[in-house]
Amino acid sequence: xxxxxxxxxxxxxxxxxxxxxxxxxDANLELEGVNPSCGDDIILRLxxxxxxxxxxxxxxxxxxxxxxxxxMMLDLLIGKSKEEGLRLADIFSRMIKxxxxxxxxxxxxxxxxxxxxxxxxxxxxxxxxxWRTFREMVE
Amino acid sequence: xxTEERRQQDHKIRKDFPLLTEDIAYxxxxxxxxKPETVIDAEAVFYKQYNANPLRGLYQLSVEAxxxxxxxxxxxxxxxxxxxxxxxxxxxxxxxxxxxxxYSYGMHVLREGDEILVSIMExxxxxxxxxxxxxxxxxxVRFVECDGQGRITEERFRAAxxxxxxxVAMTQISNVLGCLNDIALFARIAHENGAVFVAxxxxxxPHIPVDVQALDVDxxxxxxxxMLGPMGIGVLYGKRALLQQMPPFLYGGEMIxxxxxxxxxxxxxxHKFEAGTVNAAGAYGLQKAIEYMQQIGLETIxxxxxxxxxxxxxxxxxxxxxxIFGADDPAEHHGILTFRLEGAHPHDVAAILSDSGVCVRAGxxxxxxxxxxxxxxxxxxxxxxxxxxxxxxxxxxxxxxTVRRKLGHAE
Numbered sequence: 446x447x448x449x450x451x452x453x454x455x456x457x458x459x460x461x462x463x464x465x466x467x468x469x470x471d472a473n474l475e476l477e478g479v480n481p482s483c484g485d486d487i488i489l490r491l492x493x494x495x496x497x498x499x500x501x502x503x504x505x506x507x508x509x510x511x512x513x514x515x516x517m518m519l520d521l522l523i524g525k526s527k528e529e530g531l532r533l534a535d536i537f538s539r540m541i542k543x544x545x546x547x548x549x550x551x552x553x554x555x556x557x558x559x560x561x562x563x564x565x566x567x568x569x570x571x572x573x574x575x576w577r578t579f580r581e582m583v584e
Numbered sequence: 585x586x587t588e589e590r591r592q593q594d595h596k597i598r599k600d601f602p603l604l605t606e607d608i609a610y611x612x613x614x615x616x617x618x619k620p621e622t623v624i625d626a627e628a629v630f631y632k633q634y635n636a637n638p639l640r641g642l643y644q645l646s647v648e649a650x651x652x653x654x655x656x657x658x659x660x661x662x663x664x665x666x667x668x669x670x671x672x673x674x675x676x677x678x679x680x681x682x683x684x685x686x687y688s689y690g691m692h693v694l695r696e697g698d699e700i701l702v703s704i705m706e707x708x709x710x711x712x713x714x715x716x717x718x719x720x721x722x723x724x725v726r727f728v729e730c731d732g733q734g735r736i737t738e739e740r741f742r743a744a745x746x747x748x749x750x751x752v753a754m755t756q757i758s759n760v761l762g763c764l765n766d767i768a769l770f771a772r773i774a775h776e777n778g779a780v781f782v783a784x785x786x787x788x789x790p791h792i793p794v795d796v797q798a799l800d801v802d803x804x805x806x807x808x809x810x811m812l813g814p815m816g817i818g819v820l821y822g823k824r825a826l827l828q829q830m831p832p833f834l835y836g837g838e839m840i841x842x843x844x845x846x847x848x849x850x851x852x853x854x855h856k857f858e859a860g861t862v863n864a865a866g867a868y869g870l871q872k873a874i875e876y877m878q879q880i881g882l883e884t885i886x887x888x889x890x891x892x893x894x895x896x897x898x899x900x901x902x903x904x905x906x907x908i909f910g911a912d913d914p915a916e917h918h919g920i921l922t923f924r925l926e927g928a929h930p931h932d933v934a935a936i937l938s939d940s941g942v943c944v945r946a947g948x949x950x951x952x953x954x955x956x957x958x959x960x961x962x963x964x965x966x967x968x969x970x971x972x973x974x975x976x977x978x979x980x981x982x983x984x985x986t987v988r989r990k991l992g993h994a995e
Contacts, residue, residue: 452936457992483931483947484961508929509991568935 451510451565455558459513465523466516469502478578480570485511489578491522498522498530508571510562515575517556527583534576541572585891593888594973597880601971608941609976614759614787614920614967615945616809619873623812626872630865638864639838639855649864656867657854663874664785664804665795666821670853673820673827674867678786679709681805681820682753684857685782686713688830689803690751696722698750701779703736703765704729704957705758708950710784710805714753723750729957734761734910741770749779756788760949760965761910762893762920764788768799775800780826786810790969791889791918793882796821808866813873817866820857827853834859880970888970889919895974896921896966899981905988909958919968922949928987930964936990940983942976 472490479486485507492500501519505512518537522530536549541562550557562572585593598604600620610618636646638653657669666672675681690713694700700714704727718725728744730736736754745752752774756767771781780802788794789804790811796804803826808817822830832839832850839859841849850856877885897914900906905926910917925933934946945965948955955961966980 452932452990454992457990461992483929486961508931510932565935568931571931 451559451561453558455517455555456509456513459516459555460509463512463516465502465519466504466512467502468504469500472500472502474582476578476582478574478581480507480511480574483508483511483571485571485574487511487515487574487578489515489575489582491579491582493527493583496527498525498527503575507574508568510559510568510571511574514556514559514572515578517554517559518575518579521554521556522579530579531583534580537576538573541569585887590891590974593884597971598973600876604971608943609972609979610943611966611968611972611976611980612943612945613790613969613972614810614965616815617790617812617969618971619812619814620876622876623814623869623873626869627814627865630868634868635865637861639862652868653862653864656864656871659871659874660819663878664789664819664821665797667797668824671821671824671827673822673854673857674862675805675818675820676816676863677807677809677818678784678805679807679818681803681818682710682782682784683713684820684833685803685805685822686717688833688857689780689826690714690717691720692831694718694721694723694750697748698723699746699748700725700751700753701728701744701749701774702753703727703755705734705736705761705763705951705954706753706755707759707784707786708952709786710753710755710782711953714751724748727953728754730761730763733912734758734763734916736765736770738766738769738773741773745773745777745779747777749774749777751782752779753782753784755784755786756794757791757918757920758910758951758954759787759920760922760951760954760963762787762917762922762967763910764792764916764918767801771800771802787918787920790877792886802826808870808873811870811873812876813870814866817863817870819870824853827857832856832859836860838862885970889968890915892968892970892972892974892977893917893919893921896968896977896980899977900966900984903981903985906984909963920965921967922963922965924960924963925984925987927993928991930962932991933964933984933987936987937980937983940979942980942983944980 469490472492474491477488487503487505489503503515559572601618634648634652636649638649657672661669661672774781782803783801785804785806789806804821809815836859839851894914907924909922930946947962
């Protein structure tokens with residue numbers, strides 16, 4: 446039996462007590478991301494000034510992985526440029542679909558706790574929901 | 585039955601199922617049943633002893649293959665009480681059976697202005713084909729809804745019928761709520777209204793005695809793999825008079841009488857609907873599955889499943905934060921318990937249960953209109969079969985009680 450070690454304290458904390466799950470009145474980018482087969486649904490909002498993500502938030506519902514992943518993503522993205530954000534999105538995507546270096550894992554900070562998702566193919570789309578929505582939004 | 589006696593029965597049954605070990609608690613039989621050794625071996629026996637292309641060879645081996653295939657058809661006929669083997673068509677699964685009816689009957693008979701009545705609790709396989717028929721023919725799809733207990737009452741059914749209703753599609757047992765619809769009653773009312781009745785037996789044929797003549801349904805679809813048989817073999821029962829007037833579903837080999845440069849005449853029933861080389865080994869496996877069920881006894885199967893459902897329902901009911909969908913009476917659940925655990929997404933519930941080897945389904949169960957009706961986007965479902973034990977249910981509930989804590993909720 447595989448072990449779902451990704452249900453750790455960091456993940457459950459981000460799911461139950463998210464920092465970024467709220468509205469964002471002065472957002473200038475907004476996109477809904479949905480995983481129709483599981484009902485995961487988020488609305489991601491960003492405030493981008495001179496290509497820098499100065500603030501971000503999300504609202505929605507879904508499994509612990511989809512929600513916590515979106516929250517950890519915003520921890521990383523806020524304060525970074527769009528380019529830098531896309532680079533991190535690429536690292537995250539490679540982490541849960543394949544493998545990344547230890548240096549890259551370090552860059553993902555807490556989001557790195559989702560590395561083991563790669564053993565559970567059905568949950569990859571949950572972890573990717575926030576990042577996928579971010580990519581679609583800024584690309 | 586005494587506990588000791590039940591334990592002995594558990595042991596006697598479970599030793600026939602190679603996959604049912606201590607490692608797992610398999611509570612997903614509504615998705616697919618586990619297979620007894622006799623079924624697993626049957627396909628190998630077919631390929632080792634009888635393999636030839638059935639229905640056309642003139643040599644002895646092909647005759648043997650044909651005999652195994654046709655014996656399986658007769659076994660299915662007797663099992664569901666059909667009048668003739670001409671009314672038993674082998675397909676891949678219930679989905680294909682229902683598509684066959686939709687395309688060969690629905691598409692040819694239904695017209696603009698006609699109505700198709702489906703229940704809100706249909707699996708997508710008994711809903712989407714009818715939506716396709718409606719979109720092509722100009723007919724309309726209407727719904728009959730269930731009440732809070734999951735019941736479709738006679739009153740609701742009569743109210744949903746109109747003089748334009750030409751076809752009714754309804755499942756006998758819901759794959760989400762576990763409720764048993766009164767198909768015999770609804771088929772009679774549909775017939776009085778001039779409509780044909782298409783029943784989905786995917787969840788009923790594996791668990792309760794089904795007699796197509798007593799129910800008087802026009803079509804009944806079911807899958808082999810949910811009734812201990814192999815994947816890739818399914819059945820469509822249809823009344824002969826209707827099947828005869830329907831054009832073929834798939835065209836090609838083994839379904840023709842005569843072909844010229846410009847046309848063809850088609851084989852007699854049931855071969856008209858079985859184009860291409862058939863799944864004879866699968867049919868042989870399905871026969872072994874039916875024989876196994878008969879050897880255990882449908883009464884024993886029903887008694888065990890009723891007992892296990894009652895046991896699981898009571899345990900789940902007393903688990904904090906759990907809401908069970910459907911009837912308050914476990915006798916109406918037929919082995920299917922669909923629930924939500926407050927504060928936990930069903931996919932997280934299933935993943936955490938999986939750590940302890942407990943296999944349950946989470947999601948929309950291919951019945952999204954019903955989930956919308958219930959006001960939820962996904963649920964967790966535990967489904968039972970006669971080979972399950974109270975120990976498996978105990979393990980399931982025990983782990984379920986840890987899920988909220990594992991997700992970080994304070995108790």
